[in-house]
Structure formats: structure tokens, C-alpha cells
Amino acid sequence: MQTMTHSIRQMFLALAGCAVATLLLESGGLASWAHHLELGPLRTVAVPVTERVERALRPLGMAALREEALESLARVGWSDDPALLAMVSAPSAMPNRSGCATEAAPAGLGSAAGALAKGASFPSPAQHNGFLNAAGAQAPLATGVPRVTVLAPLPPIEPGKQRVVALAGDSMMAVGLSATLMRQVAGNGHLRIVKTFRSGTGLARPEVFNWMDEYPAMLGAEKPEVVIVAIGANDAQGFVVDGKVLAFASDAWEKVYQQRVASYLAMVSAGGARVVWMGLPPMRIPVYDEKMATLNRICYTVVSQSPQAVWWNPTPFVGDEAGRYREYLTLANGRSMRIRAADGIHLSDEGAGLLTPVLLKWLDPPPPAVASAQTAPVASAPPAAPVARPKRHSKRAARG
Amino acid sequence: MLFPTVEYALFFLIVLAIAWSLYRFPLYHKSFLLLASYVFYGFWNWSYVPLLFGISLFSGLVAQRIQRSTDRKQRKRWLIGGATACLATLGYYKYTGFLLLNLLALWGRFAKPPAIPVDSPLLPLGVSFFVFHAISLLMDCYRGKVKEPVQLGDALLYVAFFPQLIAGPILRASRFLPQLAKSRDPNKVRVNRAFLLIVGGLFKKVVISNMLATRLVEPVFAVPQSYGGLDTLLAVYGYAAQIYCDFSGYTDIAMGCALLLGYRFPRNFNAPYTSTSPQEFWRRWHISLSTWLRDYLYFPLGGSRKGGARTAINLMITMLLGGLWHGAAWTFVAWGGLHGALLVIHRFWSRIGWTPLLRWRATIAWKWTARILLFHAVCAGWVFFRASSFEIAFSVFSRLATAGPATLAATPVCIVLFLGLAGQFAPTRWRNGLELEMGRWPALARGAALAVALTVIEILGPTGVAPFIYFQF
Numbered sequence: 008m009q010t011m012t013h014s015i016r017q018m019f020l021a022l023a024g025c026a027v028a029t030l031l032l033e034s035g036g037l038a039s040w041a042h043h044l045e046l047g048p049l050r051t052v053a054v055p056v057t058e059r060v061e062r063a064l065r066p067l068g069m070a071a072l073r074e075e076a077l078e079s080l081a082r083v084g085w086s087d088d089p090a091l092l093a094m095v096s097a098p099s100a101m102p103n104r105s106g107c108a109t110e111a112a113p114a115g116l117g118s119a120a121g122a123l124a125k126g127a128s129f130p131s132p133a134q135h136n137g138f139l140n141a142a143g144a145q146a147p148l149a150t151g152v153p154r155v156t157v158l159a160p161l162p163p164i165e166p167g168k169q170r171v172v173a174l175a176g177d178s179m180m181a182v183g184l185s186a187t188l189m190r191q192v193a194g195n196g197h198l199r200i201v202k203t204f205r206s207g208t209g210l211a212r213p214e215v216f217n218w219m220d221e222y223p224a225m226l227g228a229e230k231p232e233v234v235i236v237a238i239g240a241n242d243a244q245g246f247v248v249d250g251k252v253l254a255f256a257s258d259a260w261e262k263v264y265q266q267r268v269a270s271y272l273a274m275v276s277a278g279g280a281r282v283v284w285m286g287l288p289p290m291r292i293p294v295y296d297e298k299m300a301t302l303n304r305i306c307y308t309v310v311s312q313s314p315q316a317v318w319w320n321p322t323p324f325v326g327d328e329a330g331r332y333r334e335y336l337t338l339a340n341g342r343s344m345r346i347r348a349a350d351g352i353h354l355s356d357e358g359a360g361l362l363t364p365v366l367l368k369w370l371d372p373p374p375p376a377v378a379s380a381q382t383a384p385v386a387s388a389p390p391a392a393p394v395a396r397p398k399r400h401s402k403r404a405a406r407g
Numbered sequence: 408m409l410f411p412t413v414e415y416a417l418f419f420l421i422v423l424a425i426a427w428s429l430y431r432f433p434l435y436h437k438s439f440l441l442l443a444s445y446v447f448y449g450f451w452n453w454s455y456v457p458l459l460f461g462i463s464l465f466s467g468l469v470a471q472r473i474q475r476s477t478d479r480k481q482r483k484r485w486l487i488g489g490a491t492a493c494l495a496t497l498g499y500y501k502y503t504g505f506l507l508l509n510l511l512a513l514w515g516r517f518a519k520p521p522a523i524p525v526d527s528p529l530l531p532l533g534v535s536f537f538v539f540h541a542i543s544l545l546m547d548c549y550r551g552k553v554k555e556p557v558q559l560g561d562a563l564l565y566v567a568f569f570p571q572l573i574a575g576p577i578l579r580a581s582r583f584l585p586q587l588a589k590s591r592d593p594n595k596v597r598v599n600r601a602f603l604l605i606v607g608g609l610f611k612k613v614v615i616s617n618m619l620a621t622r623l624v625e626p627v628f629a630v631p632q633s634y635g636g637l638d639t640l641l642a643v644y645g646y647a648a649q650i651y652c653d654f655s656g657y658t659d660i661a662m663g664c665a666l667l668l669g670y671r672f673p674r675n676f677n678a679p680y681t682s683t684s685p686q687e688f689w690r691r692w693h694i695s696l697s698t699w700l701r702d703y704l705y706f707p708l709g710g711s712r713k714g715g716a717r718t719a720i721n722l723m724i725t726m727l728l729g730g731l732w733h734g735a736a737w738t739f740v741a742w743g744g745l746h747g748a749l750l751v752i753h754r755f756w757s758r759i760g761w762t763p764l765l766r767w768r769a770t771i772a773w774k775w776t777a778r779i780l781l782f783h784a785v786c787a788g789w790v791f792f793r794a795s796s797f798e799i800a801f802s803v804f805s806r807l808a809t810a811g812p813a814t815l816a817a818t819p820v821c822i823v824l825f826l827g828l829a830g831q832f833a834p835t836r837w838r839n840g841l842e843l844e845m846g847r848w849p850a851l852a853r854g855a856a857l858a859v860a861l862t863v864i865e866i867l868g869p870t871g872v873a874p875f876i877y878f879q880f
Contacts, residue, residue, distance in 0.1 A: 024854025186629035193632035
């Protein structure tokens with residue numbers, strides 16, 4: 008009778024066979040994985056090792072085969088990568104796919120992500136292109152951000168037409184905010200929403216997800232009149248530019264990130280779209296909150312240079328009186344609600360519901376007969392001059 | 408550290424090699440596995456490792472007390488004290504915010520409630536699972552099912568063993584501690600079975616569950632108003648397939664990893680959507696939780712021994728609390744309530760002894776009718792389980808009756824939906840046959856086949872790794 012059990016010698020032999028075969032089949036995928044890792048000891052070791060293996064095995068053609076398989080799957084609609092889908096359906100239509108690779112892209116990545124990394128089009132100090140001249144790319148950094156922002160009125164929606172609104176960003180848009188906004192817009196004949204957001208992305212790591220390729224692919228033929236952006240929560244990390252490691256919040260890091268924000272803003276506002284760039288709300292973990300404040304300053308600096316864009320602070324809606332994180336809110340009618348997700352980072356649906364009425368009123372103002380002051384700017388609270396973010400006194404005070 | 412990542416693969420291979428190199432020295436072997444389990448947990452957040460250690464140590468010490476005591480009343484006191492402390496820990500981390508909000512809503516009916524001045528604690532990963540493990544240890548010692556004296560090191564490893572730590576299956580102390588007491592046998596590892604479980608689990612999670620989540624379920628449950636009846640129906644079926652593939656995929660990988668380390672986990676899923684009755688469904692779905700609830704909650708409440716009405720009440724209490732265990736929200740309670748009601752209705756229905764009905768129930772036509780009816784009742788429950796509020800749940804139900812095209816029914820989505828649901832009807836002999844067939848292959852060929860399967864899964868899977876659904880519980 009055939010036995011169902013084996014010795015550990017057999018087991019480790021099988022695992023060794025698996026490891027060797029995996030290296031042969033997946034050398035491109037492994038190199039891609041290594042480049043996607045956050046900066047740290049594992050990445051430092053994994054990148055050169057996997058690159059070397061990938062280069063050594065490239066003549067076998069497995070990486071090319073893998074890439075071909077990915078593209079074939081994309082052709083039949085299997086892929087969830089908008090840029091790859093756009094590339095296989097109309098290669099010539101893909102923007103920024105040739106020429107301006109500037110990041111430390113892994114040599115010969117065999118994956119779709121690797122292919123994207125090769126085409127990364129964010130500027131770097133060494134190889135800048137026109138993006139360096141984008142508004143705010145080189146402006147001196149602001150020392151603080153405004154607490155209250157005025158949303159200047161949009162032109163009225165033409166009769167019989169719809170205002171196309173793109174929701175863009177990472178999970179700060181995907182979790183809570185987008186769904187709440189779309190639910191409130193459902194049935195509104197004046198507005199049409201285009202989804203151009205993706206969780207787990209950002210502007211810090213274009214080799215992982217390159218918004219300069221993905222946004223146009225997600226947008227397709229749509230020409231949004233308004234773009235609402237919420238992005239940056241994943242960007243508090245170092246990155247590599249031209250082989251140099253830039254630590255988060257170092258001067259060099261801030262300069263490069265500022266250029267990326269400017270590039271992204273230039274892209275989303277192309278075609279005359281008005282942009283509302285939602286700042287990052289206060290976060291639960293104090294260290295993380297400080298990092299978000301840095302990102303807010305950079306984004307505000309860039310956005311405030313653009314006549315088409317406005318930086319919008321969510322803190323008056325979801326923060327406490329001092330602008331700090333709060334999880335619960337008791338409304339004037341006595342109803343208490345949880346306004347932040349359990350992770351202390353994202354907004355809950357109810358928290359997002361505090362912001363969406365202001366956005367909706369701005370996007371689709373009530374007719375003049377109902378709202379006599381429809382041309383007045385929409386502000387959430389009395390305007391104020393830019394102020395620096397209040398310092399935390401202590402962790403305990405912050406949580407209190 | 409998620410199972411379907413290169414990081415986990417590297418971690419596991421290192422742990423596997425070191426653990427087997429120490430198998431002749433059980434103390435070092437188990438100490439190393441314990442350390443590896445804390446490292447695994449610490450990858451998420453080191454600050455909660457002391458909580459995991461504290462709960463395991465506490466339950467181990469109380470279990471020893473229970474075992475040593477000969478006085479029945481004292482044993483009961485230790486059990487109640489220990490279980491209460493475990494449940495209080497779970498309650499603090501999981502239900503503080505829920506209780507506060509509901510308390511204030513009640514308060515608001517009479518007077519203006521105060522603002523909530525504190526944040527609720529961050530939910531430690533897998534807390535519901537390791538607390539239930541700790542209680543199982545206490546209960547099994549109290550009932551005398553753990554025959555040997557509990558060793559503290561074994562108790563720590565039982566609660567923290569990394570393959571099951573985050574999302575189960577919920578092991579019974581009475582079945583797992585004896586495995587820890589024995590030395591590993593290096594000649595009896597069910598390698599092929601483990602490989603098949605790991606590959607099957609990864610396919611279910613990475614290919615089926617992730618694609619259904621991103622391309623079908625999430626869009627509809629985010630904005631049900633934007634979709635017609637066909638899309639909504641597909642999304643509801645999609646979630647039924649997604650949650651099954653997600654959770655059973657996780658436990659399959661956990662079982663496979665444990666097998667390679669020389670340990671056996673109980674089966675947690677057994678083709679649940681082939682069930683023809685609610686009772687059968689709960690014998691096939693999340694088996695380790697349903698048997699935990701049966702043995703440690705339903706039976707102590709009196710089970711079915713105290714008449715029909717009391718049985719119905721006991722079933723409802725068990726399922727409502729089972730729902731609340733999944734999440735601190737009324738939608739989960741509604742899910743549990745719906746399953747409790749199904750169990751109660753079925754109990755009365757199965758007692759009807761009218762002969763023509765009994766004959767009809769024996770037919771294949773009825774079996775398929777019951778299967779389809781039950782599947783849709785289960786799907787109705789999943790709507791509450793998935794929706795973030797009752798408003799969205801009822802919106803999903805109302806959209807089912809709305810005409811509209813199937814805009815989300817892309818061919819790949821339909822293929823994985825079919826695989827996720829129909830795959831449960833595949834005969835188990837296929838897998839057993841494949842396991843036997845693999846036994847004839849040389850070890851290196853088996854490894855190569857595993858690598859090919861992993862490559863195919865990696866290529867078919869979407870970009871990025873979504874966390875497992877049951878991580879949040």
C-alpha cells in the first residue's frame with residue numbers, strides 16, 4: 008500500500024527542488040518583489056541578490072515568458088492594472104512610457120510592475136524634465152498649513168450636462184470618503200464620478216505604483232472638470248533616487264517629494280480641471296501624525312502655487328478643538344458617532360459624511376431661488392491666516 | 408506578515424529548517440517555535456506581544472490550578488475567574504467603543520449625553536482567536552479532557568503557535584497539547600498533503616478571493632445605488648465565494664504549514680455550500696468556531712435538553728453571541744440572529760412527521776431545493792456581514808429588485824466566481840488521488856510542480872496583497 012507520509016529528507020529535497028524551480032521561473036518576479044520592499048536591511052540584501060540572479064537567468068527567457076503571460080492575461084481582461092491594460096490595448100497611446108526613466112528602476116524586471124518602473128516619469132534632480140517647472144515644484148516650503156480654506160465657486164453646470172468629478176488618491180480616498188461621496192451623488196443627474204484612486208499607493212514609490220502612468224490609464228477618455236485628491240498616507244518612507252537612499256523628511260527627500268507632488272498636480276489639473284487637494288487628517292499615533300504634518304506642509308506649498316488648485320484642510324471637521332486626532336464626535340443633537348476607522352488612520356463613513364456635504368454643495372450648488380448667496384465662497388469655518396500645526400504636549404494629552 | 412508573501416515564505420522556510428534540526432530536543436524545539444511565533448506576531452506590532460504572552464501565561468497558570476485542585480467548587484471558581492478575565496480582555500479591546508456608543512445612544516433618549524473623551528483601544532490582531540484558545544485550555548482542564556499536567560511552555564505555544572495565531576482554526580487544548588507532549592516523527596510528514604493544502608489555499612486567497620473582492624464585491628457594497636439587480640446579485644454571490652475562499656484559504660495554508668512542521672490541525676471547512684440544512688451548514692462552516700460555541704456555550708446553557716422553547720432560546724443566544732464575536736456592530740448581531748432563526752425554524756421543520764413530507768424530503772429534488780434555498784438564506788446573512796451599516800445592507804436588498812445590466816460580469820470575474828462556488832462540489836477523492844499520485848514522483852519533481860503552481864498563482868493574482876477578511880476579527 009502506498010504511504011501518505013514521507014521523511015523530512017524527502018520534504019527538504021522537495022523544497023530544494025521548489026526553490027530552484029522558483030528561481031528559474033520567478034527570477035523576474037523576485038527582483039520586482041525586492042524593489043517593492045520598504046527601505047531597510049531586507050531590501051538592502053534582497054535587491055542586489057535578486058538582480059544578480061535575474062541577470063544570470065535572463066538568457067533562459069523565463070522572465071520574458073512571464074511578462075508575455077502577464078500581457079496575454081491583460082489582453083483577455085484578467086489584469087487589474089489600468090496602465091498595463093491600456094498598454095496592451097493601445098501601446099502607442101500610453102503616456103510617458105518611453106524615454107524619461109529616472110528612478111532607480113530594477114534592471115530587467117520581468118513583471119508588469121517592473122515594466123512600469125522602467126517607464127517611471129517622475130523627475131529626479133539629475134534628469135529633470137519639464138515637470139520641474141510645474142507650479143510649486145521649487146517653492147520654499149511653508150511653515151504651516153491653513154486651518155480653514157475657501158472653495159471658490161465653480162461655474163454653474165450647463166443645462167442638460169453633467170459635471171465630471173474625478174476622485175483621486177490612495178486609501179485616504181478609497182476608504183470612507185469615496186464611497187460616502189458616491190452614495191450621496193447616486194441619483195444626482197448633475198454630477199458624474201470617475202474613480203481614479205487605489206489603496207496602498209502614493210507618490211513616494213513610483214517603482215511600486217506609478218501614478219504618472221496609472222492616472223491617465225484610469226481616466227481613459229474622461230475629461231474631469233473637478234478632481235478631488237486625497238493622497239499621501241503611505242508616503243512617510245524613504246526612497247531611492249539615482250541609487251541614493253533619501254531618508255524621509257531629509258532636505259533632499261523633501262525636494263524630490265515636492266517635485267513629485269507638483270508633477271502629479273500638473274497631471275491631474277491638465278485640461279483645466281479644478282483640483283481640491285484634501286490634506287491628511289490628524290492621526291492617532293503621534294509619531295505618524297508628525298510625519299503627516301510634514302507631508303501636509305509639502306503638499307500645501309505646491310498646491311498653493313497653482314491657480315487651479317486649493318488645499319483643503321479636513322481638520323476642522325474631524326479634529327478636536329486644538330486640531331488633534333479624535334475618534335468620537337458628539338453632534339449638537341446629542342448623537343455620538345465614531346468618525347475614524349479602527350486603524351486610527353482612515354475616516355469612517357460617518358467621519359467622511361462630515362466632509363461630503365461641503366464638497367457636494369460646492370460641486371452642485373443649489374439653484375439661486377433656493378440659495379440666494381450661491382456665488383459666495385463655500386467655507387467650513389471663519390477664514391483664518393495660515394497657522395502652524397499645534398504641537399503635541401504629550402502622548403497622553405494627544406489621546407485625551 | 409501575510410501568508411501569501413515572499414517574506415512569509417522566507418520566514419517559514421527558516422523556521423521549518425531550524426525546528427526540524429531541533430526535533431530530537433523537544434524543549435529546544437518547542438522553545439524555538441514559541442520564539443518564532445512571537446516574531447511572527449511582532450511583525451505586525453511588537454507592543455502587543457506582551458498581551459499575547461500575558462494571556463497565554465495567565466491561562467496556563469490558571470489551568471494548572473484547576474488541574475491541581477481536587478475541590479469541585481474551587482475548580483469552578485478558578486474556571487469562572489480565568490474565563491472572565493480572558494473575556495474582559497477581549498471585551499476591553501474589541502467592544503469598548505461599541506459599548507460606549509450604545510450607552511450614549513441610550514443616554515441621549517433621556518438627556519444630552521457627554522462627549523466621549525477617550526479613544527477606544529487599537530484592536531490587537533487575532534485577539535478573538537487567542538482569547539478563545541485560552542478559554543479552551545481552561546475549559547478542557549476543568550472538564551478533565553486534558554489528561555496530562557499542563558506544562559507552562561506547552562500552554563504558551565498552544566495559544567501562540569503561529570500558523571493558527573491570527574485567524575485560527577481554533578484548536579482544542581485537549582487535542583493539541585498531546586501533540587506537543589510527543590516528539591516529532593521525522594519519517595511521518597504528510598508532505599504531499601501539505602503542499603496541496605498550501606497551493607489550494609493560496610489559489611483560493613490570491614486568485615479567487617482577491618479578484619472577487621476588488622472587481623465585484625467592493626464596488627457594489629460601497630455604492631449599491633449605482634448598480635442594478637444583476638450586478639447586485641452577482642456581488643452577493645461573489646461575497647459568498649470570496650469569504651469562503653478567503654477564510655478557508657487561510658486555514659488551508661495554516662494546516663499545510665503545521666503539517667510540514669509535524670503538527671495536525673482540525674479541518675475547518677468542508678464544502679459548506681453543499682449543505683442542505685442550517686445544522687449541516689454549521690457542521691461544515693468554520694467548524695472549529697461552531698464546535699467551540701457548541702461545547703463551551705450552547706451545551707452549558709442547556710443545549711437541547713430542556714424542551715423546545717428553551718432549545719430555541721439557547722440557539723438564538725449562541726448565534727447572537729457568535730455574531731457579536733465576529734465584530735462589534737449590530738450588523739454582525741443581525742447576521743448571527745438570522746442564522747439562529749434559521750436553526751430554530753429548521754429544528755421545528757425537521758420534527759414534522761407527516762408521511763408525504765417525509766417521503767418528499769428523501770428525494771434528490773428536495774435536497775437540491777433545500778441546498779439552493781439554504782444557500783440564498785446564507786447569502787442574505789452575508790449581506791449583513793459585509794455591509795458597513797444597515798442602510799447599505801437594505802440598499803443592497805432593494806437593488807436586487809432593480810432592473811439593470813450586469814456591468815461587472817467580466818469573463819475572468821465569472822470564471823473565478825464559478826470556481827469559488829462550484830469548486831466545493833469537487834469530490835474529495837480527486838485530492839486524495841492527486842496526493843497518492845504525487846507520492847510516486849521523485850521529491851525534486853514534486854518540488855518543481857509546487858514551484859510551477861506557485862508561479863501560476865502569482866501570475867493570475869491581482870497586484871498587491873489584500874489582508875485576510877478574518878484578520879479583523
